[in-house]
Amino acid sequence: MSSGQVYYLTTLLVYAGVDAMACIALNLQFGISGLVNFGFIVFQAAGAYTAAVLSMPPANGGFQQYILGLRLPFPLPWLGGAAVGGLLAVPVGLVVLRRLRSDYQAIALLVLSVIANTVITNARGFLNGAAGLSLVPPPLSGVVNTETVWYQWLYAGLTALGCAIVYVAAGRIINSPYGRTLRAMRERELAAAALGKNLVTLKMTMFVVGGVIAGLSGAILVGFIGVWAPATWLYPETIVLFAALIVGGRGNNLGAVLGALLVPVGFEEATRFIPAVGPPGLIPALQWVAIGLLIIAFLWYRPQGTMAEPRRVFGGPGPAPPARPRQHHEAVAPAAAADRGPPLLRTEEVERWFEGLRAVDGVSIAVEAGRITGLIGPNGAGKSTLLAMLAGTLQPSAGRIFLDGRDVTRLPAYQRAQRGLARTFQLSSEFAHLTVMENLLVAVPRQPGDSLFGALRGKSFWGEDERVLVEDARELLARFRMSAAESAYAGDLSGGQKRLVEIMRALMLRPRVLLLDEPMAGVHSSVVEEIASSLETLRREGLAILMVEHELSMVDRLCDPVIVMAQGKIIGRGSMSSLRRQREIVDAYLVG
């Protein structure tokens, strides 16, 4: 190989490695967690600038102005770049990720990208403004001769090493219980929060992880090309990476790498060989048009990308695990249930107004262990609003809510879930692109692999616990006659099956209090019987259940006491038979 060819090849390899790292990071954020980081390139730029000013000599009033200039030895500039990429993600994430709707998040980040570029361009003394930094010393300069072919190969090798580390780490995150939690958040945030997942922490973590990888990729790139200027990180560069991920396959680690090879690398290289036609700038402009068309075409014809997200199928039952009774945590013994201690869940005069409408108006209820409390009433009575306030998805306008004697009125949904409160939703809220098995597993609290560091330690750290959980889940699936659907995507199930998945998912949380919003609606009658008998079992085991239901025969059979609501107020409570004797309740609901 001539040295020209070596330079071309190694340059290609370094670019491929950098783009692959960027796409892997973007896949963690967008493909896995559903975060649309339109400002991604800013984090790469932050890493590049950091690595540059850490490795450059102090600015001496020459043609460049910049801060720092610490002349640090390799690998400190690379590590610094990664660190700054991650650190930058913290304030940005705190502003953008906490309260904003996801489409606004995307826009805020896009705007950030444009503005950051404007600021750096105009603030000349900071990072040399529009001209940017040049003469960035390559890593190990002074230690080895950086002008040799050998050094080119060394750099490509170091890039490959960085890329491999990132690829393995990302793979561990994606395939762990933590990755499953992230994907559940991507599918349906409200339901993930109801399972005790702290969405803000999850998003912030992935934002920082992505920032670290982006920063590292920028540091590697700037060490190789030796220059970095605002023109290299305009916001459309992020769109190229999105295009790469959409083409390669969202949610697929290998797909991210493939996308990086196809779009930024392959595309740029292919257009080198197009003869220059038209005025200068025509070919690059058309290249951008093609990127836009590529995104739209893939989203229309093959939204899953070249390599779709893999379906997770769990292996057959291994050696029979030691028989373990299913436990609800701190399950109350039946005897205790008979004692009827203080109610597990209680409200005091809760109210909720929507612009003058009192949806719930001074409601006090108590949900006791070992009983199924029914909640009935005509449409618009405020039942679902009450349930949402109990679960923490809706803040009460007034009044207080106690869970196990503790005031939880101000606690968010995920913290209530962590304290043993599970719920199902009136509208089906399965995690569509997770299998039924994954839908169940994701609910289990305190899994060793359900944290960033647990995930990074690999399957040997969490695999054993996972096997036990899979057996638990299979037991539950068998009980609800859903074993055959174990590896089906929950989104492909019928309405009734989705409902079952939701109930099973809530049970996997091992709750002490269970809120059910019309669990029988839309469910086949044979399955209704299944649900009813398992609710009876759960009641025996000491669970406190609150159930909204319209099917009065079921309420009759399962619920005692029954609470009747109308127009936001409680109009009666007691056993079903006593309620039937009360004239106004019959008028309000039971008949009309």
Add this chain to the structure above:
Amino acid sequence: MSIYLAALGFGLVSTAVIAIAAVGFTMQFGITNMINLAYGEVMIAAAFLAYGLNHAGLSIWIGLVFAALFGAAVSVVVNRALYAPFQRRGASPIGMVIISLAAALILANVLLAVVGPDNVSYTVSDAAAVSAGSFILTSVQVVIIVVAVAAMVAIHALLTFTRLGKAMRATAANAALARNCGIPTGRIMDIVWMITGGLCGVAGTVAAIDSGSFAVGNGASYLIVILAAAVLGGAGQPYGAMVGAALIGEITELSAAALSPEYKAVIAFGILVLVMIVRPQGLFSKTGALGAAG
């Protein structure tokens, strides 16, 4: 002090420009549920059409009319050909944002291939029409303000007094229900894209007049200012966008007088960030940027 008085005048013109743009943008979002990131690029494309006509010897005001027609046509076509099919398939709001960003990229670069990257400017008269000390408005600027006021009054009248406006508001509130009540929502959508696209075309041209010279690259910075005004006023709220435009217009011009004109967009962004932290739903909306949306 006189520099601030002059800035106040500039701010008035900026307000007019931003108001036209932001009302169109926010109505698109409010009624069609589409955060159309290609809006800035349609603006700049319309401005270039007006430039072509102006360059050929026509008055810029005739160019303005054609820019409005062009903006309307392009917007209807982009919606029919791209946005509506994806929305019918049930693409999430976030998916639609990505698609509109791809559309922006395509529009900007097709335009770049056609007209090139250079800055151009219109031939307009710059005789002073109104002056009080250093507070000076040229006759062109006065016309811009008049156009803006006329557009705002027309939008207000449309939404408040006409059946069409009522149908638009019904579609915005609940498209499925509106359809079931016999409102032809498909046609309403076309009309909405036509009206907002027309506003977009007008906005692009007056923005280009106001800024003196312009190039394809300006589309993104237009978009930021518009986003800031629309979010500040509460996304989807036309009257909010008007107030947002006044605040952004005056604040950016006054700060440009105090600091440096390069930071106009940065100031607009600062306001945007502040609103997103303190009051994400904007000044005049109850939900807006808050809450889950896929």
